[in-house]
Amino acid sequence: MATGNNLSVKLGQLEFANPVIAASGTFGYGLEYLPFVDLDLLGGFSTKGLSLKPRIGNAVPRMVETASGMLNAIGLENIGLEKFVNEKLPLLENYKTRILVNFFGDTKEEYIEMAARLSDVERVDALEMNISCPNVAEGGVSFSSGPANVSRVVAVARQATKKFLIVKLSPNVADITETAKSAEGAGADALSVVNTHIGMAMNLETRKPYLANVTGGLSGPAIKPLALRMVYATARAVKIPVIGVGGISVAEDALEFLIAGATAIQVGTANFIDPPATIKIIDGIRAWCQRQGVKSLAELKPR
Numbered sequence: 001m002a003t004g005n006n007l008s009v010k011l012g013q014l015e016f017a018n019p020v021i022a023a024s025g026t027f028g029y030g031l032e033y034l035p036f037v038d039l040d041l042l043g044g045f046s047t048k049g050l051s052l053k054p055r056i057g058n059a060v061p062r063m064v065e066t067a068s069g070m071l072n073a074i075g076l077e078n079i080g081l082e083k084f085v086n087e088k089l090p091l092l093e094n095y096k097t098r099i100l101v102n103f104f105g106d107t108k109e110e111y112i113e114m115a116a117r118l119s120d121v122e123r124v125d126a127l128e129m130n131i132s133c134p135n136v137a138e139g140g141v142s143f144s145s146g147p148a149n150v151s152r153v154v155a156v157a158r159q160a161t162k163k164f165l166i167v168k169l170s171p172n173v174a175d176i177t178e179t180a181k182s183a184e185g186a187g188a189d190a191l192s193v194v195n196t197h198i199g200m201a202m203n204l205e206t207r208k209p210y211l212a213n214v215t216g217g218l219s220g221p222a223i224k225p226l227a228l229r230m231v232y233a234t235a236r237a238v239k240i241p242v243i244g245v246g247g248i249s250v251a252e253d254a255l256e257f258l259i260a261g262a263t264a265i266q267v268g269t270a271n272f273i274d275p276p277a278t279i280k281i282i283d284g285i286r287a288w289c290q291r292q293g294v295k296s297l298a299e300l301k302p303r
């Protein structure tokens with residue numbers, strides 16, 4: 001088939017119609033975007049991070065716009081696993097798009113239970129494990145804080161599920177290739193690179209940190225070069241597929257990540273600015289491939 005019509009990519013055995021996935025926390029549970037996006041045109045979407053029990057999240061203000069980006073400290077507000085499976089998922093049953101369920105836990109045991117329970121849910125195509133959360137049982141040290149912690153938490157989730165397991169890495173580490181290799185060694189099927197960068201903003205009126213949580217995660221175009229560097233390095237350090245995420249707003253951004261070594265990409269903050277951004281990115285990738293005579297995205301490699 002001529003170039004532009006086939007943008008399919010494979011992450012391991014899992015095929016996606018195209019490489020564009022809406023990122024966790026910026027696309028609700030998919031349903032919220034129905035007025036703007038035909039879900040079946042997407043490669044897939046990742047749900048807001050789910051936990052065993054519902055969470056109300058952090059105090060407000062918990063979002064602030066910054067130069068070329070935003071800070072958020074939502075605090076992982078979500079409706080909880082049960083409500084998602086019973087009330088949201090049935091409404092998504094007839095869409096073809098890939099559904100990634102992003103999940104997290106406060107303890108290793110919660111990661112195990114989430115992975116095990118999601119294992120039995122047929123409509124879920126893949127699990128995306130967010131490890132950038134403080135481990136409550138071990139004094140709040142983040143699961144993502146070092147290769148040994150990453151290895152421990154990924155290994156137990158791996159044992160609990162046969163579903164395609166994506167581990168989402170934090171950029172807030174000394175060397176992301178080390179945590180990437182740990183996740184791969186512990187059985188991850190793919191990696192999402194990366195989550196938000198920790199930052200802060202001051203409110204000049206109150207002379208206090210703008211966010212009630214003091215710090216927040218920086219996302220949007222501001223982090224694109226940082227994320228791209230990490231994707232490039234990670235794709236060379238591991239054999240499993242890498243999903244590039246960070247500041248992708250237009251097709252050209254997505255193509256930079258694909259050429260750098262990502263097999264697929266995610267679009268986050270751009271969904272807030274332009275709700276149909278994902279669809280425009282797919283169209284733009286297709287048009288670029290047609291112009292360049294690219295027959296398969298697998299051809300995209302750095303020259």
Ligand SMILES: Cc1cc2nc3c(=O)[nH]c(=O)nc-3n(C[C@H](O)[C@H](O)[C@H](O)COP(=O)(O)O)c2cc1C
Nearest residue numbers: 023024025049072130194195219220246247268269
């Ligand atoms: C408001 C908001 C909420 C987010 N919630 C989650 C989450 O629940 N789980 C997760 O793994 N990542 C979460 N993220 C991170 C994004 O999925 C993405 O990794 C990050 O924003 C970088 O991509 P971007 O620059 O395209 O937004 C969130 C980001 C934002 C802006």
